[in-house]
Amino acid sequence: xxxxxxxxxxxxALRRLPGVGAKSAQRFAYHLLQHDRDGASLLARxxxxxxxxxRHCSRCNTFTEEEVCETCASGRRDASLLCVVETPADQLTxxxxxxxxxxxxxxxxxxxxxDGVGPKQIGLDRLLARAADPALREVIxxxxxxxxxxxxxxxxxxxxxxxxxxxxxxxxxxxVGSELEYxxxxxxAQALRDRRAVGDGEPxxxxx
Amino acid sequence: xxxxxxxxxxxxALRRLPGVGAKSAQRFAYHLLQHDRDGASLLARxxxxxxxxxRHCSRCNTFTEEEVCETCASGRRDASLLCVVETPADQLTxxxxxxxxxxxxxxxxxxxxxDGVGPKQIGLDRLLARAADPALREVIxxxxxxxxxxxxxxxxxxxxxxxxxxxxxxxxxxxVGSELEYxxxxxxAQALRDRRAVGDGEPxxxxx
Numbered sequence: 001x002x003x004x005x006x007x008x009x010x011x012x013a014l015r016r017l018p019g020v021g022a023k024s025a026q027r028f029a030y031h032l033l034q035h036d037r038d039g040a041s042l043l044a045r046x047x048x049x050x051x052x053x054x055r056h057c058s059r060c061n062t063f064t065e066e067e068v069c070e071t072c073a074s075g076r077r078d079a080s081l082l083c084v085v086e087t088p089a090d091q092l093t094x095x096x097x098x099x100x101x102x103x104x105x106x107x108x109x110x111x112x113x114x115d116g117v118g119p120k121q122i123g124l125d126r127l128l129a130r131a132a133d134p135a136l137r138e139v140i141x142x143x144x145x146x147x148x149x150x151x152x153x154x155x156x157x158x159x160x161x162x163x164x165x166x167x168x169x170x171x172x173x174x175x176v177g178s179e180l181e182y183x184x185x186x187x188x189a190q191a192l193r194d195r196r197a198v199g200d201g202e203p204x205x206x207x208x
Numbered sequence: 209x210x211x212x213x214x215x216x217x218x219x220x221a222l223r224r225l226p227g228v229g230a231k232s233a234q235r236f237a238y239h240l241l242q243h244d245r246d247g248a249s250l251l252a253r254x255x256x257x258x259x260x261x262x263r264h265c266s267r268c269n270t271f272t273e274e275e276v277c278e279t280c281a282s283g284r285r286d287a288s289l290l291c292v293v294e295t296p297a298d299q300l301t302x303x304x305x306x307x308x309x310x311x312x313x314x315x316x317x318x319x320x321x322x323d324g325v326g327p328k329q330i331g332l333d334r335l336l337a338r339a340a341d342p343a344l345r346e347v348i349x350x351x352x353x354x355x356x357x358x359x360x361x362x363x364x365x366x367x368x369x370x371x372x373x374x375x376x377x378x379x380x381x382x383x384v385g386s387e388l389e390y391x392x393x394x395x396x397a398q399a400l401r402d403r404r405a406v407g408d409g410e411p412x413x414x415x416x
Binding site for chain 2: 003005030036050087092
């Protein structure tokens with residue numbers, strides 16, 4: 001006994017989603033065909049639509065429908081600051097703080113040599129071209145604080161410093177609102193090393 | 209800052225997959241657009257194709273491309289036995305044992321009143337029509353051994369017995385290859401209640 005070919009094809013297409021194994025793909029396929037055929041049509045159309053209409057911003061590399069995205073096209077951003085993030089989701093997280101008015105570069109990934117992701121795959125040539133902008137003074141590295149994110153930040157930092165740019169990294173430390181008891185020791189160690197004098201009102205980075 | 213509309217639409221379409229939340233949907237969308245555009249096209253085509261070509265077998269209700277599925281159309285199955293399962297995956301699991309030669313009915317779900325799934329939603333009217341087959345003698349309930357699966361089995365069992373059919377349920381007990389220490393107490397209790405005399409070579413169900 002075998003499942004009908006179009007169902008098998010749907011299940012194997014769903015397996016290409018990251019982190020989706022055989023069982024989940026099968027569950028998705030059954031669900032769409034049995035309980036949400038409207039959802040299945042919607043998804044098919046949304047995929048086709050996104051493939052045709054979504055492209056990369058020629059300045060910051062994020063997803064956009066235009067040649068240059070809204071953020072890069074805005075005249076009200078500080079062109080002397082460039083914040084380098086891994087994904088559009090990270091960019092959105094930073095925007096939601098309302099405490100950054102500079103521009104962005106979105107790597108759409110991170111260096112991960114073991115997975116075959118090298119400087120070329122994360123568009124570092126485009127970042128270098130972007131960094132040639134004479135208005136630019138400081139590059140803020142906001143890749144994730146994972147091993148790969150740190151390695152990516154280090155690599156990009158070296159490149160940018162070699163071009164005479166000021167390079168900074170988001171501060172590491174104890175998250176706001178957290179209880180020390182539940183913070184991991186390496187974060188505490190970092191927070192101890194980077195401790196700040198009380199009464200020192202001047203932000204170090206000055207990324208405003 | 210907002211994501212481009214087609215990307216938002218794709219993310220919200222992906223959220224309709226069961227168990228997929230906002231973060232996973234976003235990760236899926238980014239992955240497809242950034243790293244697997246071929247996969248995205250393939251998925252769009254597979255969805256459209258499955259929607260057009262996959263339907264329900266008019267006899268057993270499983271997914272098929274034909275009016276009657278391969279299993280139901282086979283002349284080599286024992287038409288006196290009907291095994292009732294929740295999903296095509298369950299049916300496949302039973303087929304893989306190579307120890308059942310009867311026919312199936314696939315509910316495509318289970319009774320779950322709290323989720324609005326009643327007898328009508330799992331096609332019990334079609335099962336009743338199917339059960340009117342004069343060749344049929346025994347209905348084997350092979351729904352899951354969960355609360356909902358047990359309730360579904362109980363409900364269907366009553367209906368079938370009322371029609372004069374023999375009704376059986378898959379045996380409950382200790383899984384083959386398991387160590388007692390790691391088997392949950394309710395399974396052990398069930399296995400004690402259903403213990404079998406050693407040397408009793410005759411299978412009780414005779415489902416083969």
